[in-house]
Amino acid sequence: MRPEAMKRQKGEPVMTSITIKKQTIITLGLASLGLTGPALAAPTIKEPQAALEEIIVTATRRAENLQNVPLSISAFSAADIAALHVPALEDLSLHTSNMWMPASTEAGQSFITMRGLNGGITRSSGRAVGVYVDGVFVNADTAMNIALADAARVEVLKGPQGTLFGRDTLGGAINITTQRPSPDPQGKMQIDLGNYGLVQGIASASTPLVRDILSLRVSGQKRLRGGYIQNSVTGRKAGAENHAALGAQLYFTPNDRFDAHLVARAQTRDDRPNTMGEAVTNIGSDTLPYTIALDQDEFQRQRSQSVSLNTRYRFAGGHTLRWISGWSHVRDFYIQDGDRLPDAITVAQFDGGSAEISQEIRLTSPKSDRFDYLIGGYALRARRDFNPTFPLMGSAFLERVLGIPAAFHPADTLDGQAVRTKTRSLAAFAHGNWHLGPKLTAFGGLRATSDKKRVKYNSFGEVFTVFGLPPLSAQSKVKSTPLSWVVGGRYQIRETIMSYASISRGYRSAAIKDDFVSAADLAVGRGFFTRPEFLTNYEVGIKATWLDQRLRTNMAAFYMDYTDIQVAVSQEPFLFLRRLTNAAKAHISGFEADMAAQITNDLKLTASAGYVRTRYDLFLPRPNLDLSGQSFGTAPVWTFSFATDYRRSLSGGMTVSAHLDYTDRTAPSVTPPDALAFVGDHALFNGSFGLDMTQGNWRALLWVKNITNVKKPIATKLWGAGLGPLIENETVRYQPPRMFGLSLTRTFGR
Secondary structure, eight states, X not given: OOHHHHHSOTTOBOOOOOOHHHHHHHHHHHHHHHHHHHHHHSOOOSSOOOOOOXXXXXXXXXXXXXXXXXXXXXXXXXXXXXXXXXXXXXXXXXXXXXXXXXXXXXXXXXXXXXXXBOOOSSTTSOOSEEEEETTEEOOOGGGOSOBOTTEEEEEEEESOOHHHHOSSOSSEEEEEEEOOOOSSXXXXXXXXXXXXXXXXXXXXXXXXXXXXXXXXXXXXXXXXXXXXXXXXXXXXXXXXXXXXXXXXXXXXXXXXXEEEEEEEEEEEEEEBOOTTOEEOSSTTOOOOTTEEOOSSOOEEEEEEEEEEEEEEEEOTTSOEEEEEEEEEEEEEEEEEESSOSXXXXXXXXXXXXXXXXXXXXXXXXXXXXXXXXXXXXXXEEEEEEEEEEEEEOSHHIIIIITOOOGGGOOOOOOEEEEEEEEEEEEEEEEEEEEEOSSSEEEEEEEEEEEEEEEEEEEEEOHHHHHTTOOOEEEXXXXXXXXXXXXXXXEEEEETTEEEEEEEEEEEEOOOBOOSSOOHHHHHSXXXXXXXXXXXXXXXXXXXEEETTTTEEEEEEEEEEEEEEEEEEEEOSSOTTSEEEEEEEEEEEEEEEEEEEEEOSSSEEEEEEEEEEEEEEEEOOSBTTBOOTTOOOSSOOSEEEEEEEEEEEEETTTEEEEEEEEEEEEEOOSBOOTTOSEEEOOEEEEEEEEEEEETTTTEEEEEEEESTTOOOOEEEEEEEXXXXXXXXXXXXXXXXXXXXXXXXXXXXXXX
16 A cells, blocks of 8 residues: 555545546547547548447347447447456456446455445345346355356446346446357367466357257366465465366257257356455554465355256247246355464454345337337345354454453353345336337336345354354344336437436345344344335436447436435444444436547547546434545546557458557545545556467467556455454555466367
């Protein structure tokens, strides 16, 4: 962490601005568009000018052109993902306006922020952003960083998506579609070699089993990388990766009315992460990036399996019935150094997992000049286990951290918790489009949901008793029946320019306290849970293509009323003990802009920018603390990305390509009071140079991540707040160092 950042007090303004480097990049990018405008309007070359490819998305549960969908969407094709060289969703988030997905945190949990809306306040609470793979909701927070090697398309939908996607999508939804089996024999093999011991192999193959009726696709991936964070105590390096994945798909098309897509996947992870970051302010720590001093090496082990079945039947009248079934199971085991010190004081062990089964059915009408619609239903049954224990947390902790003499120590027993959450959700929904004229369309939708949650909680151990957490066994349940809806209109200003305005409402399901529960929590009102929270989004946007489809610009502005906000309020003296409540109200405003330009047949530019501003309208979490008017959440204020891609055909059937991209995240200028986590500024350059050989279908790619070797903090967290100077400290996760490598790819078949 930068020294000047560590010296500031919480709530004290920190001067931040768009740097000269950032201004230069953006100015050059915009200038290049302006300077090339005349050339695009009247090209001097004789060959036809290339146009941008049409982007088809399924954000409205229909296949539509991106430019006709009245939503703010960032869409990435398989070619875009390959050009950006992003292995997983976390990496792709850097290229998406108003989205932030930092590396996983405690116990391997990931969270996604969209438009300033964060992950849930407890493990049983809902998320702000739903992730869907082939139409199936990803339930496990530890499995959201989806590998993209097999992705055909990624759609990032911004704003509440509750009407069509359902629960826990008040910030947005991410819709990932994987590659389907091909009716023709084809295959692909890729090998990556890089610094820090990177070795990766990716392979896939498709073949028809019954010509024009049944096709099979199999895929596999293995990724190994050594660590880059030196542990001076154990001598090992944190940040190491060991991932493996296998997949198989069947695509069944017996006739032109029916098709079925069956997908099965299995994945493993055996990593040495550093999820809680590097201690920088406690006794004996330093501020040198990529160095830690822990007596316990941390590791994460994960095993996951999933199966989905997507069937579709087309009726003679044009209606389509779709049936989507999903099952998944994830198991995690995690060891973490709980004191962030070289001394053996406390070690945390997290054992948990999740399982779910879901079913969705939709009936979609054919497209009509007057009115078209879809109706459907959804059911989910999910279970989540979380069993944190502290195999090392006894006399050393009581004496060195809490200052209790050995003579007063209770008998040493295992400290820990056992939490099981069960969720049952049922929903019915409908959405329609009324075409009021050749240019004007009104749309609306409604979703009614019934959510039931039950938590069984057990805690035990002598140290927990010192914190006011006596051994207990309790359970709580909550039921809510929220409504999600959307109304709006779309107006076609010109054939290539569409404008829209909409009002939508989404919700986050109720949260139940499932960590450090006290007897006082159980005595509060209806239990130890919150009410659902709600968000109403007012949005306007315009989507346009220009210059014969060679320039695409999409922009959206939004204002969101946020009510019954679920918050966890720190309790003194141990600030990690938090009380759940619903804050009064807040608002969020901002905008997104995305641009793509085909400058010449060989040169393409893309750019995006996002801004978000959060403010509590009224919130008094404690009698002596008024947060009204303050910002909230853990998210960047500004997000930028810019990329240029150049491809040139050479003689002899060869093509050269070059790629350069720039991404930036700007932290809030004022740290929210009472916050335990913060966002860091970080700007990155990435690039690649490739050579494609038509004969033999070979491709070689040299790539570099973090070209300028930026070592700034990307996230900061207050750890052990209230436990005294030995444990309490700031921990920092730095941007990973410069990484580079070579990718060799061979394709087979058509």
